Amino acid sequence: MKRRAILWLPLALVLTLLVTFWRGLLQPDDHVIASQMVGKPLPEFAAPAILPGRPGIATADFRDGKPRLLNVFASWCLPCVAEVPVLMRLKAMGVDVVGVAVHDTAPALEQFLARNGNPYSRIGSDPQSRIQLSLGSAGVPETFVVDGKGTIVYQHIGVVAERDIPNLLEKLGQRP
């Protein structure tokens, strides 16, 4: 009897595998790729200015003792429009927001900011995603919290919504 049960085991295993694969096919994997750079120092980069009057950003700018948000965005990114009002609110609360514009052009960016508002104190250009790749950022928008020593302490993937404000303020070391 026991032997017979063991004989059914391989078939049961194969069926389990088949069901697992079938389910995997029915619900495609939408994997959120989190950056491995959280907890590590910001990689060295220098992103040149893209708009007149808005300075670019370099890693050294983050070591001035003031925590800030590093927002990876693009004027061609629709969800990025949705988070501008929230970034504006954070700015109004005294948070310094700097932007890395990925694959962007000056006219498009100018239009984007004129239409939606400009929460950024600095905007660096990243035309070939070099900075984005070195940050371990897999898409736009993404927002990194960088502490005053230039260490990445938190990554927010996707649109920053109203309800994310308390968490971000906490990660920035500000009491909401």
Next chain:
Amino acid sequence: MRIAFAILAALALSAQAPPLDYAQVSLSDPVKEKQAVELMDTMRCVVCQGQPISGSDAEMAGDMRRIIRERIAAGDRPDDVRAWLVSRYGDFVSFKPEVKPATLPLWLVPLAALLGGLWLVLSRLKFRRRQ
């Protein structure tokens, strides 16, 4: 005079030739290009997740190919470039699983299944012979 002309011609040529974009253009060294392509075949595109970056038209896949070719052209070993990307995006970005404690089941389960199957077949044969 001739030298000045040569310099001018060289300048004109270099100004005309667009810079090579390694997102789309192969490396001139075939050995290095082969290394780069092998690496690109086993790195996952982070936006179009089921695809390797060698077969993706996404802009970001091109940006990853550019970095890979540039680094290999500069003399980096493919494994170092892979490690650089993994240090950014984690193991998920590589299609080539490493042997380490977390991935041990991946390597051991097939072996265990084979041994288990072998044992099952052998014991079954013995059982039959006895009958």
